[in-house]
Amino acid sequence: MCPVQVYKHFDMKHEAASLLESRAEQYMESWLDRHDKERRNDELLKAMHNLVQTAEILSTIDAGQRTHRACARASLLSLQIRIPDLVWIGLTETNAR
Secondary structure: OOHHHHHHHOOOHHHHHHHHHHHHHHHHHHHHHOOOOOOOOHHHHHHHHHHHHHHHHHHHOOOHHHHHHHHHHHHHHHHHHHOOOOOOOOOOHHHHO
8 A cells, every 4th residue: 555545544634645745846856857858748747646636635624725836836837748948847826927
């Protein structure tokens, strides 16, 4: 059983969200370290998936600010995939606009 499943089983939502968010960070860092960014978006897709799962978990515990942040970061990753010439990862919503 993976850690996320254990956290979900024992209703440890904060821990599950933190783990998923951490994994998303690792995928984003891995993508930033790549030289062939335009062709390899699998890390970004995995990071987006983890951030969406994070937002889903956080929404069930009424963690509005963290939920909003996870959704915004997933949205920035979709921009990163569509417009790879600019680095969207790590920008705030305001700076992204």
